[in-house]
Amino acid sequence: MNKPKMNVNIASMELINPIIGASGTFGNGLEMEDFLDLNKIGGFCSKGITWLPQEGNAGRRIAETPAGLLNSIGLQNMGIVEFIKNIVPQFRNKTDCKLIVNVSGKNVEQFENMAKMLELPEVAALELNLSCPNLHKDGIVMAADPITTSQVIIAVKKVSTKPIIVKLSPNVTDIKIIAKAAENAGADAISLINTVLGMAIDIKTAKPVLGNITGGLSGPAIKPIGVRMVWQVAETVKIPIIGLGGIETLDDCLEYLMAGATALQVGAANLYQPDICEKLAQELEDYCSLKGIQDYKFLIGKANPNFRGEIFYGQD
Amino acid sequence: MNEKIIESCQIISNEEIFPNYFKLKLEATKISKLAIPGQFVEIKCSLEREHIIRRPFGFHSIEKNANLISIIYEVRGSETLALSKRLSGEELSLIGPLGNGFPIQGKVPLLVAGGTGIAPLSCLATAFAEKKVDPYFFYGCNDHKAANYFAKKPPEGELNIATMDGSFCFHGNVVELLNSYLPTSKVKFDVVYTCGPQLMMQKTYEWAKENNLTCFASMERVMGCGFGVCLGCTLPILKDGKTSNSCVCKDGPVFNGEEIIWDE
Numbered sequence A: 001m002n003k004p005k006m007n008v009n010i011a012s013m014e015l016i017n018p019i020i021g022a023s024g025t026f027g028n029g030l031e032m033e034d035f036l037d038l039n040k041i042g043g044f045c046s047k048g049i050t051w052l053p054q055e056g057n058a059g060r061r062i063a064e065t066p067a068g069l070l071n072s073i074g075l076q077n078m079g080i081v082e083f084i085k086n087i088v089p090q091f092r093n094k095t096d097c098k099l100i101v102n103v104s105g106k107n108v109e110q111f112e113n114m115a116k117m118l119e120l121p122e123v124a125a126l127e128l129n130l131s132c133p134n135l136h137k138d139g140i141v142m143a144a145d146p147i148t149t150s151q152v153i154i155a156v157k158k159v160s161t162k163p164i165i166v167k168l169s170p171n172v173t174d175i176k177i178i179a180k181a182a183e184n185a186g187a188d189a190i191s192l193i194n195t196v197l198g199m200a201i202d203i204k205t206a207k208p209v210l211g212n213i214t215g216g217l218s219g220p221a222i223k224p225i226g227v228r229m230v231w232q233v234a235e236t237v238k239i240p241i242i243g244l245g246g247i248e249t250l251d252d253c254l255e256y257l258m259a260g261a262t263a264l265q266v267g268a269a270n271l272y273q274p275d276i277c278e279k280l281a282q283e284l285e286d287y288c289s290l291k292g293i294q295d296y297k298f299l300i301g302k303a304n305p306n307f308r309g310e311i312f313y314g315q316d
Numbered sequence B: 001m002n003e004k005i006i007e008s009c010q011i012i013s014n015e016e017i018f019p020n021y022f023k024l025k026l027e028a029t030k031i032s033k034l035a036i037p038g039q040f041v042e043i044k045c046s047l048e049r050e051h052i053i054r055r056p057f058g059f060h061s062i063e064k065n066a067n068l069i070s071i072i073y074e075v076r077g078s079e080t081l082a083l084s085k086r087l088s089g090e091e092l093s094l095i096g097p098l099g100n101g102f103p104i105q106g107k108v109p110l111l112v113a114g115g116t117g118i119a120p121l122s123c124l125a126t127a128f129a130e131k132k133v134d135p136y137f138f139y140g141c142n143d144h145k146a147a148n149y150f151a152k153k154p155p156e157g158e159l160n161i162a163t164m165d166g167s168f169c170f171h172g173n174v175v176e177l178l179n180s181y182l183p184t185s186k187v188k189f190d191v192v193y194t195c196g197p198q199l200m201m202q203k204t205y206e207w208a209k210e211n212n213l214t215c216f217a218s219m220e221r222v223m224g225c226g227f228g229v230c231l232g233c234t235l236p237i238l239k240d241g242k243t244s245n246s247c248v249c250k251d252g253p254v255f256n257g258e259e260i261i262w263d264e
Helices: A030-034 A080-091 A108-117 A146-159 A175-185 A220-234 A250-259 A276-291 B029-034 B078-084 B115-130 B144-152 B174-184 B198-210
Strands: A008-010 A013-015 A019-021 A043-045 A062-065 A068-071 A098-103 A123-129 A164-167 A189-192 A196-199 A214-218 A241-243 A263-266 B005-018 B021-027 B040-043 B055-058 B061-063 B068-074 B091-098 B109-114 B136-141 B158-163 B191-195 B215-218 B234-239 B242-247 B254-256
Touching: A013 A098, A019 A276, A043 A123, A068 A196, A068 A220, A080 A098, A080 A108, A098 A108, A108 A146, A123 A146, A146 A164, A146 A175, A175 A189, A175 A220, A189 A220, A214 A220, A220 A241, A220 A250, A241 A250, A250 A263, A250 A276, A263 A276, B005 B029, B005 B068, B005 B078, B005 B144, B021 B078, B029 B068, B029 B091, B040 B068, B055 B068, B055 B078, B055 B115, B061 B115, B068 B078, B068 B115, B109 B115, B109 B174, B109 B198, B115 B136, B115 B191, B136 B144, B136 B174, B144 B158, B158 B174, B174 B198, B191 B198, B198 B215
Parallel strands: A019 A043, A019 A263, A043 A098, A098 A123, A123 A164, A164 A189, A189 A241, A241 A263, B109 B136, B109 B191, B136 B158, B191 B215
Antiparallel strands: A008 A013, A062 A068, A068 A214, A196 A214, B005 B021, B005 B091, B021 B068, B040 B055, B040 B091, B061 B068, B215 B254, B234 B242
């Protein structure tokens, strides 16, 4: 049998395979080259970039919880100007691994301005971070409001020619409403889930463990939430979904694909197994070969009878 | 940028050297070749999926010719407990070497260690000895159990020990020991290195500053990755008159004491 097809097109972005390093766990890509070959993975999402440089949150930022990682970094980053000057040019000759820039604005104008500045050939797509839970004490995010979500997307679509991926938060009452609003506003794809708002208390000091009190939970602990939300959104919208939340094994990839994800992001696992993205891309290909699946895309939505996205028919 | 890799390493030995403290010796063919004192490895301690994050440990010894490295650790939580139960012959996954090591400078170095901070400074002492420089080693620990062990297996150089409970040698902390030692000594140190509890390092730095000496401190923070992508282990660092958050894992763990905002 021929090698299975692993490539995928999301909006106009062609990925060599559906494995993408998730924002905040992959640095700006180059840091990971010690551990893997970037040209073996579909792409990665940059650390969340803001209009101005940000120092992030004070105090302790990381805590391990059962099968999970609680973090409250607070979007520490160099800001859009420095990012464009120093990071983007390094991707000029990297054709296979797509640079998806994760942008995080405080308001519609900042999103719009950053999108304009990122009309650069090295940038494959934008991922709008409407869902960082660590920017406010109460963890309220833009992605909790369908109207704000729409406004940001409409503004960005007006000025950007890039595929627009909207990253959604699980910290909402009904993800379907937000996802539908994103699709209607013109989003090209949706990525979900961002981290789940959580906290931990140090019982010895009787104080919250994290300096910011609350943080975002990631890792295997949140996988069932991510799979459920991808499933729900796959029943709601037709645009491609990039599934993430606790992916660390081939089985996790398959679950997300079968729930209705077209591509996958790997997050926390990069921190403890920094070659994981390359491994998963290979394992997914090997799985398809072994099972006689000619195109991994046949797996998309396979478990979901109400899947509304594009169905790839074929022998499997 | 320093080269770093993921390596599966066989456990040569994993012994309790005094109550609750272990010395882990590993065959690390590649990492041992790349490592320098002050750098560290991230170890996947437990095999259970409940525990996902690796834990960082500074090099206690690096034997490039024998392909060996060792670390010393205290059993403090679930991961160090899991590590203490791993047996020789088993494989451990390591990422390393990580971070920047100690800049090796000076002719009369003073090394001030507290608790498990003796591990990376022993490694540094060995590096000095290889350059025919004898360091002065001051070590503070809780009691005679630790003191006894290191008195029998001393690092390179002259070793002075303080115990908090007074059960071995000097009674008090290591900075008090320094202050009592110096007036009677003719030694003129030209550089200071410190590793241990933060308050101890702060006191050491303040002492060094009073004496116009450069002091390098190996800082500790809870880490997510160990190689600078999660930005979880930051501390405010003063450079060129500006304060910014730097990663202990990537920009450290060794910092010039001048750059550290001690009363953060």
